[in-house]
Amino acid sequence: MQMAEMIGAAPVRDKLRALGIVALNGMFDENDAESVLRTAADELLTGELAVVSSFGADSVVLLHLVSQVNKDLPVYFLETGKHFDETLDYVETLKERLGLTQVEALRPSNADLARFDPNGDLWESDPDSCCHIRKTEPLNEALKQYGGWVTGRKRFQTSERGVLPHFELTSDDRIKINPLAYWGEEEIAAYKAKYDLPEHPLFSEGYKSIGCAPCTSAVAEGEDPRSGRWRGLNKAECGIHFDFNGRIANPVAAKHLTLFRDGKFIDDPFKEFEEGTDPASARYVHVPLPEFLAHRDAYLASPHPLGLLVSPGDKVEDAAADLKRFASIAIKFPAFTDGRGYSSARLVVERYGYTKEVRAVGDVLADQIPLMRRCGINALVVTHDATRKALEEGALAEVALFYQPVGATEVPAGTRPFLRRAAANQ
Numbered sequence: 001m002q003m004a005e006m007i008g009a010a011p012v013r014d015k016l017r018a019l020g021i022v023a024l025n026g027m028f029d030e031n032d033a034e035s036v037l038r039t040a041a042d043e044l045l046t047g048e049l050a051v052v053s054s055f056g057a058d059s060v061v062l063l064h065l066v067s068q069v070n071k072d073l074p075v076y077f078l079e080t081g082k083h084f085d086e087t088l089d090y091v092e093t094l095k096e097r098l099g100l101t102q103v104e105a106l107r108p109s110n111a112d113l114a115r116f117d118p119n120g121d122l123w124e125s126d127p128d129s130c131c132h133i134r135k136t137e138p139l140n141e142a143l144k145q146y147g148g149w150v151t152g153r154k155r156f157q158t159s160e161r162g163v164l165p166h167f168e169l170t171s172d173d174r175i176k177i178n179p180l181a182y183w184g185e186e187e188i189a190a191y192k193a194k195y196d197l198p199e200h201p202l203f204s205e206g207y208k209s210i211g212c213a214p215c216t217s218a219v220a221e222g223e224d225p226r227s228g229r230w231r232g233l234n235k236a237e238c239g240i241h242f243d244f245n246g247r248i249a250n251p252v253a254a255k256h257l258t259l260f261r262d263g264k265f266i267d268d269p270f271k272e273f274e275e276g277t278d279p280a281s282a283r284y285v286h287v288p289l290p291e292f293l294a295h296r297d298a299y300l301a302s303p304h305p306l307g308l309l310v311s312p313g314d315k316v317e318d319a320a321a322d323l324k325r326f327a328s329i330a331i332k333f334p335a336f337t338d339g340r341g342y343s344s345a346r347l348v349v350e351r352y353g354y355t356k357e358v359r360a361v362g363d364v365l366a367d368q369i370p371l372m373r374r375c376g377i378n379a380l381v382v383t384h385d386a387t388r389k390a391l392e393e394g395a396l397a398e399v400a401l402f403y404q405p406v407g408a409t410e411v412p413a414g415t416r417p418f419l420r421r422a423a424a425n426q
Contacts, residue, residue: 021169028166030182036166037150037179038069045175048147051075052139055091056210057225058188060197062152062180067098073150076142079105080134081113082123082212086201093198106138115325116303123214127230129283129304132269134212148175154183173264185225260391261357261379268381270307270328282306286330286361289314292322300325309361312340316347323348328357331377336363342375349376366390370398 024044028036041049051066051073053059066073077091095103112133116122123130143149155164168176180188192199202210206218208225217228259268273285279295283304292299292308299306300322307328310316316323323329329348331341341360348354359379360372366387369380382388390396 021165021167021175024167025165031187033179033183034065034068036177037065040148040150040167040175040177041069041073045146045148049073049150049177050143050146050148051150053077053152054211055087055094055200056152057200057203057208058154058180059152060094060199061183061188061191062150063094063098063100064191064195064197065179066150067100071099072101074102074104075100076139077103077105078135078139079107080212081108081120082134082214084202084210084213084216087210090198090200097198104142106142108134108138112137116305118303122303123212126283126304127215132305143174146174148177150177150179152180153178154180154188258381258383259359259379260382261359265382265388265392269305270330273309286328289316289319293318296322310341310344310348312338312344314344316344316352320352323352323354326356328359328379329354330359330361330381333360333362333364333368336365336368338363342371345372345375345377366396369396 028039051062053063053075055063055077063075066075079088091103091105094100113120116129116133122133153164164178164181166178166181168178170176183191191197200207200210206220207216207228208219209229210216211229215230217231219225219228257265257268259266270284270286273282273287273291277285279287279298280302281304282299282302283306286307286309287299288309288311305327306325307330308319308323308326309330309332311332312334331345331348333341341362345358345360348358357379358377359381360368360377361381364372364380364382364387365384369387369391372380380391382391
């Protein structure tokens with residue numbers, strides 16, 4: 001059986017695909033990093049594999065392995081704009097020393113920086129959002145063209161990574177490869193010495209895990225190697241390795257994903273809005289429209305990503321001038337029989353020209369979805385099992401006939417288009 005067959009050729013998340021990953025993990029010795037990488041590059045994901053590197057304290061080991069397997073593999077470096085100068089110099093050193101031909105820097109969107117971090121100090125008040133803008137978003141965009149990606153993560157780094165396997169099946173149906181998962185500090189040091197690999201300039205100064213300068217500090221003897229990252233904060237990961245549960249990927253827990261967008265269930269960064277939330281600290285929540293209007297200036301001044309919740313009876317026009325401030329607009333359908341959400345969605349999309357995520361929340365059922373899509377809704381929060389199954393299997397009923405047009409291009413059944421055009425030209 002070929003490797004591709006073991007994991008399933010089609011990008012469908014199911015038990016067989018998950019079992020294929022389990023089988024792959026059983027094929028390699030714990031420390032056989034080069035074989036893991038070579039199998040991924042040459043057999044499993046030929047032409048569909050990228051490497052993601054921080055060019056940090058231990059990155060040289062993974063990058064040397066890449067140079068042994070295929071110097072032309074694309075290597076992405078998340079250039080957040082907040083790195084140590086030493087790290088930027090180290091990127092150039094390793095490119096030249098290892099002969100890597102496709103090292104590309106991924107930078108955050110200028111529009112996101114202008115909107116959410118205009119002063120460059122978001123890391124102080126909201127490091128999660130800072131990481132999301134500067135790391136997660138650019139990486140997610142770049143990885144759309146690949147079936148899998150390689151990381152330098154290792155089990156010994158933190159307790160959260162203590163069960164890290166060689167291969168993970170993530171919630172977006174990509175395969176994440178961790179060739180160094182089982183390596184410890186002794187193996188890392190021995191490998192560096194064997195091949196006389198250049199250290200990161202800050203490693204000798206006590207920086208055992210190196211990220212952005214504002215959020216990285218040296219560690220003391222005996223401390224967790226990553227304890228110098230976001231020291232003093234309840235944060236251990238930047239977010240690029242988070243899956244739907246905020247932890248290491250679990251290939252059998254896809255049922256926990258409720259946001260359906262772009263043809264699949266994905267991780268939802270937004271959480272439920274809680275009454276009494278301070279507008280200055282709110283982030284990744286859909287703010288109810290009345291709440292937004294009551295504290296409009298405070299929400300507009302906030303640098304954090306926000307959504308807007310529109311419920312039946314809310315007047316969308318009251319926030320028309322501010323809709324572009326929101327990363328997502330949620331239209332609430334409290335009951336199957338309440339169709340006011342369709343009108344709200346059309347106002348948002350057609351009249352006010354909103355082009356980002358418009359999601360349906362509440363009582364979202366299979367029969368409604370074709371109608372929701374016609375009104376401009378492009379994302380769905382689904383908790384109904386039968387509806388979920390229909391979406392996963394592509395088994396939604398389509399609406400071929402309709403009597404009320406949407407937009408300027410639809411023609412209702414039973415009418416004569418040429419007469420409608422003639423009337424419009426009079």
